[in-house]
Amino acid sequence: MLDIKFIRENPEIVKNACRVKGFKDYTDDIIVLDARVRELKTITQTKTAEKNKITKEIPTATDKATLIAKSKTIGDEIASDMAELADKEVQLNDLLHRVPQIPHRDVPVGPDDKSNIEVKRVGTPKKTDFTTLAQWDLLDMNGWWAPEKIAQICGTRTYALMGEAAELDLAIQTFVIQKLIAKGFNFVQCPAMTKPQSVFDAGHFMGSDLSVMNNDVFMLTDTDRCLAGTAEIVLNSMHSDEILPESALPIKYAGHSECFRKEAGAAGRDTRGLVRFHEFHKVEQYVYCKPEQSDEMHELLLNNLCEVMEDLELPYRVIANSTGDMGFNKVKMHDVEAWVPSENMYRELGSCSSIGDFQARRTNTRYRENGTNEVKFCATLNNTGIALPRAIVPVIENHQNADGSVNIPKKLQPLMGGRKTIGGKR
RNA sequence: GGACAGAUGGCAGAGUGGUUGAAUGCGACGGUCUUGAAAACCGUUGAGGUCGCAAGGCCUUCGGGGGUUCGAAUCCCUCUCUGUCCGCCA
Structure with a gap:
């Protein structure tokens, strides 16, 4: 497993490692998945922050029912985004576990x-x-x-x-x-x-x-x-x-x-x-x-x-x-x-x-x-x-x-x- | 194998549904004081993620996973681990 940030920033090094080590290269798929995962994280986190804020107001609010309803609505939205996020993260994680370690510069290059x-x-x-x-x-x-x-x-x-x-x-x-x-x-x-x-x-x-x-x-x-x-x-x-x-x-x-x-x-x-x-x-x-x-x-x-x-x-x-x-x-x-x-x-x-x-x-x-x-x-x-x-x-x-x-x-x-x-x- | 009990921050240890990332103590780090040290006092002190040039914001995390709820360290299920007693055994 490599650092996703490293893969994101150095796709060519990773691709090369796959090639010289003889493993399938998933770098492009990883980069696409990673972008979507981060996008979904941003969305869900923003909504969660909003929901948390409302939730905190509930104990002292006079009109609890309105806030509870609002919180529920956001909660449902988050749930659907989270479902996609979880799915994408599983996929990403699996691909990350398929990326080989980068060989040291001193290692002789060859297929076998x-x-x-x-x-x-x-x-x-x-x-x-x-x-x-x-x-x-x-x-x-x-x-x-x-x-x-x-x-x-x-x-x-x-x-x-x-x-x-x-x-x-x-x-x-x-x-x-x-x-x-x-x-x-x-x-x-x-x-x-x-x-x-x-x-x-x-x-x-x-x-x-x-x-x-x-x-x-x-x-x-x-x-x-x-x-x-x-x-x-x-x-x-x-x-x-x-x-x-x-x-x-x-x-x-x-x-x-x-x-x-x-x-x-x-x-x-x-x-x-x-x-x-x-x-x-x-x-x-x-x-x-x-x-x-x-x-x-x-x-x-x-x-x-x-x-x-x-x-x-x-x-x-x-x-x-x-x-x-x-x-x-x-x-x-x-x-x-x-x-x-x-x-x-x-x-x-x-x-x-x-x-x-x-x-x-x-x-x-x-x-x-x-x-x-x-x-x-x-x-x-x-x-x-x-x-x-x-x-x-x-x-x-x-x-x-x-x-x-x-x-x-x-x-x-x-x-x-x-x-x-x-x-x-x- | 049978019967219980438990798992909270570096450690110890509160907390049983609502500003609790979490009291308190210890430790560690920084500072004041001191010739120096100790003591005392003041302050800081988990990790991961995400947005951002940055400052900083936000999210997650109280053994793991799932559930109930507007809201869970707190309730439910499940798994793992630890402890105690019984049984068995090198």
Whole structure:
């Protein structure tokens, strides 16, 4: 959602954003509707003022009946104007919810991921004198999962880590959480079960109809709840309807939650291995800041994830996503991808996004500026801290030994009881 | 799951149909006083919208939505949330 005033004054910028992001352009309709809405507001407000004036005179008037009749007549007029106003406002509101966020000037312009730009590459894939195994072979031989059994019990796109791999998962989570806490992030264990409104307010969906989420979000039958796809959902609403003091910003959260996704658009993709599930878990970085701090915070969040990659001793690269490859609600986005030997390519492990004031408008999260005392919308950003079990994939593949054992990255060793390797032939 | 109670401005807390955007207290901010501070005193202090070059006017808002009425913080319906007791339970 953008400021209607901004759209009114900068239609060309908005139109351009729709074009480069690949969304339908409703700008002209919005401007027409907006003009009519304001016209109707002016009319109804003037009449309401007139009516209020009469109403106030009634208690002390001698001829009450005349005034009451007059007030009634105006009331009827207002009611008919209000009906049109309400209708037009609903229409306008829906269209406003379909306007994408304006991309940052630095974002590469292009229709899809082919226009993405690699901005950084760190580390080199390790050369081995043995044939490296794919994640599933390592998991199989070490007894670290039981995919067929779990699929039978729980259905497709579920998993269970077992033994040392499960320990590793927990160690990685703990490591990242502790790292973020040390950097001043407030650690929050987030519920995954939430209300649809909170999902909508995170701004991942267009329009004003909450049902648009049905394709992507698990709804819980016979309840008013759904399952969040990320801790971002809850963190995004943590300060809704608040006016924060400027001194409180930036606010940094490290959220951890189970994440539930339908993955409806990914049928047949990544069906093997630990990459794509209906339920996984994730440490999420989330920041509220002043708009002018946003770029700096973006770098900070991105850098944190890069550090995690280095702590996990993974070769990785950073991608600047193009206008057509980033979401509806995003200003700027970078993907961090880790090297996966079995696929001979980099695979996405995390995604850093600047949202501008888009989410803050939906949640009505504002701050009061020092000096001017002006109330402004916050900017929000989010980035993956670490996503699991996906992160297990590059860790076990890049650190495998000839016998199928896996070396534990040094920084994780204390969280793994001091062990340097796990698994391998006994 | 059952039975009650409640939701008012930054906070506390009046107000049960008519100049109430809302008493009072606290807090915050500005000022007077003071060498400085405290105290005391005086004043200011929600947000959103709309019209206007501006000054300023007007509209909305007492948890959300709907209704009754000329008029609603006050009456009715409904939803959400909070509290208390019982039941159940990691």
